[in-house]
Amino acid sequence: MSDEREPTAAELLAWRHDDVFLPEAEATPEEFPYLRNISAGFLFGGVVRPLEPAPPEYVTLRMSYPRDLEFTGAVGRWNMLWEAAQFRRRFFDLNDLPEPMAKIADLGDVNVTFVPRTRTRHFEYAPLFHLLPKRVLEMFGLPLLRGGQWPFIADWVDIDEFLPRDFEAQLARAWAWTVWPHLMSGSKMKAFSADDPIRLLAHNLDFWVPAVTVAIQDRLRDFPEVDKGKTPGPVTLEDGSLLSGAVAGNPRMGGPVWFGEDDARDALVETVEAADQTGRLRGILEAVRSHRVEDDFSSHWSYAREDFERKLHGKRRKITVKFVELTDTTPVQGPESEVLGNLVTNDFLALLDARNREIVVLLNSGVTKKTEIAHILGYANHSAVSKRLVQIRQAAEDYFDEI
Structure with a gap:
């Protein structure tokens, strides 16, 4: 008889716990956050690469725990062939795939990655989670998990059992806080209402x-290939025909997709840039900024709100023009003169003709009635003065809008 005993339920739970959570001492900025990839070269002697990969999609599957080894193995092998994109179904016999996967494969050449359907949707959002540094996880009450794997290969611990029930909502808040500076630089998120379009998008x-996903794949495509002896060339099908739009080759090596805070920060920037390709991010941001309404803002001040109110209320047109004080002599100002106190630049005065400059001098000297100005300047009535005041005001507004 063997002296070995079966592990207790408590021991199994402790082992699973250790597989899920990262000790705090190991979460250093140099090594955390972390996302890795496992090369398809461990299981496949070559890959098929489409010349134009279809956009990747995720499909969730019901996968009970404890996991079915055959089902889990099929999902892992399928996902490892991420480079094959829409052609990966051609590596499998439909009759050998679990029924849920076979139904998808039978749809044709679709670029699908499978993940388990879970209460927390952890595996769907895992790449976003694993971009967040330790301080952000702590700030939003998220657990410190071990480094992630992309694409999904297997879940041997039943991750849902260890995550908070509001994991998705917490992750959404943490991600929004992290990505916000790349969307609205200079204005904090709290300056916008809860239903502001950009805030909702974040x-x-x-x-x-x-x-x-695009950012991850772009990084992985820079990895060197595993030497499996494959010479890049056309893909020959079982019936002897060639697979159009595809080329055969060696699989790529695996390794860290990002490693440490600095690398993850770069990957975050790449993700924001990729969002323009996958979701027309820049167009959305520009459309929202160009059609702001007052309800988009909270009571907190921000540069964005100030700019909105300036445009809304014409603050750029509310200019107080201070004129030079001309008494017996005309002060001389240099070409670099600026508006300061009761001074005005020579550049602005140069915009006015002689009559308009005289009106400015009279106004500043205390002659404020149009009829008095008209009499001094020799006009028959104040109508001409009124017209010139409009010209002066418009010239001032145009000039000071530009400086």
Whole structure:
């Protein structure tokens, strides 16, 4: 008889706990956050690469725990062939795939990555989670998990059991806080109302998943190939025909997709840039900024709100023009003169003709009635003075709008 005993339920739970959570001492800025990739070269002697990969999509599958080894293995092998994109179904016999996967494969050449369907949607949003540094996780009450894996290979611990029930909502807040400076530089998120379009977009994890997937794949495509002896060339099918739009080659190596805070920060920037490709991010931001309404803002001050109010109320047109004090002599100012106190630049005075400059001098000297100005300047009535005041005001507004 063997002296070995079966582990207790408590021991199994402790082992699973250790597999899920990262000790705080190991979460250093140099090594955390962390996302890795496992090369398809471990299981496949070559890959098929489409010349134009279809946009990647995620499909969730019901995968009970404990995991079915055959089901889990099929999902892992399928996902490892991420480079094959829409052609990965051609590596499998439909009859050998679990039924849920076979139904998708039978749809044709679709670029699908499978993930388990969970209460927290952890695996759908894992790439976003693993971009967040330790301080952000702590700030939003998120757990410190071990480094992630992309694409999904297997879940042996039943991750939902260890995550808070509001994991998705917490992650949305943490992600929005992290990505916000890249969307609205100079204005904090609290300066906008809860239903501001850009604020809602920042919290929408589904919007960002395609972008982070593109960023990950772009990084992985820079990895060197595993030497499997494959010479790049056309793909020959079983019937002897060639697979159009595809080329065969060696699989790429695996390794860290990002490693440490600095690398993850760069990957975040790449994700934001990729969002323009996957979700037309720049067009959305520009459209929202160009059509702001007052309800988009909270009671907090921001540069964005100030700019909105300036445009709304014409603050750029509310100019107080201070005229030079001309008494017996005309002060001389240099070409670099600026508006300061009761001085005005020579550049602005140069915009006025002689008559308009005389009106400015009279106004500043205390002659404020149009009829008095008209009499001094020899006009028959004040109508001409009124017209010239309009010209002066318009010239001042145009000039000071530009400086």
